[in-house]
Amino acid sequence: MTSKGPEEEHPSVTLFRQYLRIRTVQPKPDYGAAVAFLEERARQLGLSCQKVEVAPGYVVTVLTWPGTNPTLSSILLNSHTDVVPVFKECWSHDPFEAFKDSEGYIYARGAQDMKCISIQYLEAVRMLKMEGHQFPRTIHMTFVPDEEVGGHQGMELFVQRPEFQALRAGFALDEGLANPTDAFTVFYSERSPWWVRVTSTGKPGHGSRFIEDTAAEKLHKVVSSILAFREKEWQRLQSNPHLKEGAVTSVNLTKLEGGVAYNVVPATMSASFDFRVAPDVDLKAFEEQLQSWCQAAGEGVTFEFGQKWMQPQVTPTDDSNPWWAAFSRACKDMNLTLEPEILPAATDSRYLRAVGVPALGFSPMNRTPVLLHDHDERLHEAVFLRGVDIYTRLLPALASVPALPSES
Ligand SMILES: CSCC[C@H](NC=O)C(=O)O
Ligand SMILES: [Zn+2]
Ligand SMILES: [Zn+2]
The missing domain is CATH 3.40.630.10 (Zn peptidases)
Known part of the structure; x- marks a missing residue:
């Protein structure tokens, strides 16, 4: 034609x-x-x-x-x-x-x-x-x-x-x-879409003070762990010409929520991630990894799924x-x-x-x-x-x- x-x-x-x-x-x-x-x-x-x-x-x-x-x-x-x-x-x-x-x-x-x-x-x-x-x-x-x-x-x-x-x-x-x-x-x-929202809770108070155990500090730790994982997967893709994009796991931080005013330390903050998990990944182990990133950040850090493909x-x-x-x-x-x-x-x-x-x-x-x-x-x-x-x-x-x- x-x-x-x-x-x-x-x-x-x-x-x-x-x-x-x-x-x-x-x-x-x-x-x-x-x-x-x-x-x-x-x-x-x-x-x-x-x-x-x-x-x-x-x-x-x-x-x-x-x-x-x-x-x-x-x-x-x-x-x-x-x-x-x-x-x-x-x-x-x-x-x-x-x-x-x-x-x-x-x-x-x-x-x-x-x-x-x-x-x-x-x-x-x-x-x-x-x-x-x-x-x-x-x-x-x-x-x-x-x-x-x-x-x-x-x-x-x-x-x-x-x-x-x-x-x-x-x-x-x-x-x-x-x-x-x-x-x-x-x-x-x-790849399996996993949409994950991490919520961090901590001590609130006046924005002028050195408050310990804030939601933001703990959320920052989780964000760092996940973005470090992102970098690792990116390097793995970059360094192996045989690997195509779909063969590694990707993640992007797509939403940050929380806070009401400059001078009020919030009790809750959250970060949302769009993970695309490669089909050869052990999904149970991957969920445990998410769990351990949250646990390592401190008390009161949890996650929920907006989307979790398991098959x-x-x-x-x-x-x-x-x-x-x-x-x-x-x-x-x-x-x-x-x-x-x-x-x-x-x-x-x-x-x-x-x-x-x-x-x-x-x-x-x-x-x-x-x-x-x-x-x-x-x-x-x-x-x-x-x-x-x-x-x-x-x-x-x-x-x-x-x-x-x-x-x-
Ligand atoms: C994971 S549900 C959304 C499906 C969507 N599909 C096409 O873009 C995607 O984001 O891949
Ligand atoms: Zn389409
Ligand atoms: Zn489309």
Whole structure:
């Protein structure tokens, strides 16, 4: 597929730009408009469309292309419909206009994360259907809300529902990241998000005095211990060229709270941290480490979790995994270079892997800077269209994986 001039834009690009104009932006996404758009796509494609309301106002939309062998497990193509907020004044173009410049770059929130992929799935299925193909395995496209704020009103609930069970997903594709080089990154695992709030309590009093055992001193100790750990992990990453970012644990101090006035020593202060724990870390030992940093700071220092993922899973990337074998073979046939990695952030893949569905995070965007969540998020139309082509090769391969031992 090649891109065309402005007077004759490729219809897949036009559809992509239409979807980008729907304001599914957090914290108040217009999910109704997205669901209506997807229902219309289902109608146009002749696919069934199921709407599963996992929480009031939070609908998972499922478009299904049935396979010829209903005894086989299905392929699940997942994408989220919400996008992150923007700093409008920092953009070169309105982030919800889907402006295309003279070179073919489409500027919009969601251009990379991940409205491109939703439309690429839909357009690949449209092409394959149009060409008269049918595959043994059923293909389900799931469009889920709420991913950008943790998936708690989206995929986390959906995987627990009978409607999800009924899909009989054997393998899933979900989002990954762009790659600025010629290669494509594919993610086989993710780090576990641990959001930790440390609260320190101590003696209050007048700001002019040498008060002992203050909340601030003890919080400072914990902050120092955690930032020293951060430095250690950073050095470990820097000193080993074989390690990728997702393979070490990261942490950032993201919030400091407490205090009422310059001259009042507060009795309570807190610090919040965003930890991303590498999948090979012993989580029990890691929690004990947190405990001991707090204890070492003194009495009255506790921590609580805002988020604590305990089920890191790894999708095997060797030929023992028939899904990987099919995926990597199809990529090889297209001459795509794959770089398998652990995703530094968290996606809905973690919920799928946790219920036993092997998943790969793949956003087919090479020669593209990673601009998700950034100002001027954009994607070149030619890269977008190449992605549609890539899925038209991946889907037949995945949906034709022969019966697994567990399926015969
Ligand atoms: C950990 S819940 C929030 C999920 C979010 N996902 C995408 O950016 C992330 O911060 O990784
Ligand atoms: Zn995303
Ligand atoms: Zn995102």
